Amino acid sequence: MGEIRCGPYSDPLKKALELFDHDMAAIRNSRSVHVLTVKFPQNSSMRGRFVTGLSGILTTNLTVHPHGDRARRTFSPGEPWVVRWDFDEAKGSHVNVSIGRVNAIKFSFETTSRIQSTNRRYLEAIQQQSQAINFNPADLEQRGPRFDRAADFYGARLLEWWRRHCGPPPNWNIYSGGGGSH
Numbered sequence: 001m002g003e004i005r006c007g008p009y010s011d012p013l014k015k016a017l018e019l020f021d022h023d024m025a026a027i028r029n030s031r032s033v034h035v036l037t038v039k040f041p042q043n044s045s046m047r048g049r050f051v052t053g054l055s056g057i058l059t060t061n062l063t064v065h066p067h068g069d070r071a072r073r074t075f076s077p078g079e080p081w082v083v084r085w086d087f088d089e090a091k092g093s094h095v096n097v098s099i100g101r102v103n104a105i106k107f108s109f110e111t112t113s114r115i116q117s118t119n120r121r122y123l124e125a126i127q128q129q130s131q132a133i134n135f136n137p138a139d140l141e142q143r144g145p146r147f148d149r150a151a152d153f154y155g156a157r158l159l160e161w162w163r164r165h166c167g168p169p170p171n172w173n174i175y176s177g178g179g180g181s182h
Contacts, residue, residue, distance in 0.1 A: 003107070004107045004108070005108045005110065006107055007111065007112070008110045010111070012111050013162065013165070013166060014165075016083055016097050016109040017083070017162060017166050023063050026058055029059055030059055032055075032057045033055070033152065033159065034151035035054060035154040036053045036055055036082070036084050037049045039137075046123055050130045050135070052084045052129075053083050053095075053129075054084070054155055055082045056155070057081075058076070058080075064105070073103065073105055075100045080101060081099045091108055093120070093122035096108055096109075133157035
């Protein structure tokens with residue numbers, strides 16, 4: 001899967017979600033919409049588990065219009081998608097978007113803050129998301145029915161917070177449902 005690097009942007013999450021402007025219903029109506037988390041070790045400066053993004057499985061076709069790419073890409077039901085904050089030394093803090101399995105595509109939406117030696121923007125973003133949805137890490141400690149319900153619950157909450165935080169793209173405001181179910 002090749003990666004398309006985009007940016008830099010002052011709000012890479014907003015730019016990443018604009019990728020779905022033409023077809024946000026496919027994301028909102030996905031099944032298995034779950035929060036993605038990262039757990040920092042006890043000896044790090046930031047301890048605990050935090051929300052980095054969302055993943056899901058398409059239930060309808062999704063067409064994306066890649067930035068700077070004239071060709072539209074369409075993905076079928078059953079294809080996975082992921083939107084999440086990430087950090088690495090080469091790109092700094094950024095938002096990754098990956099869609100599909102067979103016809104996969106990956107984007108990296110980078111921040112305007114190009115300080116390579118720090119992950120501050122990443123840490124701030126995942127703390128903000130976790131607080132905004134009242135994330136309780138204990139809800140996701142053991143796999144099973146409770147885990148699945150909590151992952152769906154937090155997934156719906158994060159998707160709604162993203163909608164409010166980023167200002168709704170054109171197709172968001174006509175769908176009132178949250179994340180999908182299993």
